[in-house]
Amino acid sequence: MVYEDAGDGWVYAHVPELPEVQTQGEHLDGARGMVRDAIAFVLDERRARGEDIPKTGWALVRLLRSLREEARSRVLEPPNPN
Numbered sequence: 805m806v807y808e809d810a811g812d813g814w815v816y817a818h819v820p821e822l823p824e825v826q827t828q829g830e831h832l833d834g835a836r837g838m839v840r841d842a843i844a845f846v847l848d849e850r851r852a853r854g855e856d857i858p859k860t861g862w863a864l865v866r867l868l869r870s871l872r873e874e875a876r877s878r879v880l881e882p883p884n885p886n
Contacts, residue, residue: 805839807832821858822846 807852810816810828815835829835850857862869 805836807835819843821861 805817808816812871814828814830816826816828817830817835819823819839819842822843825839826845827835827838827842829838847857851876
């Protein structure tokens with residue numbers, strides 16, 4: 805699963821091994837729940853059609869900070885007066 809900041813507190817989630825799984829949620833926990841549901845749905849549909857289920861893969865793109873740390877730092881930073 806890949807999680808990306810979609811702005812304004814929203815998180816975009818997708819699964820490279822399952823291109824039909826693309827969703828978003830408000831905050832990281834919301835995106836996690838949505839992507840889990842989407843994965844379950846897609847896997848059920850693929851099984852029903854007799855399609856292959858891809859093996860789990862992984863990729864490390866770049867880790868800057870976790871979304872949770874980013875959210876905490878935004879809450880802790882004083883508002884910008886400009």
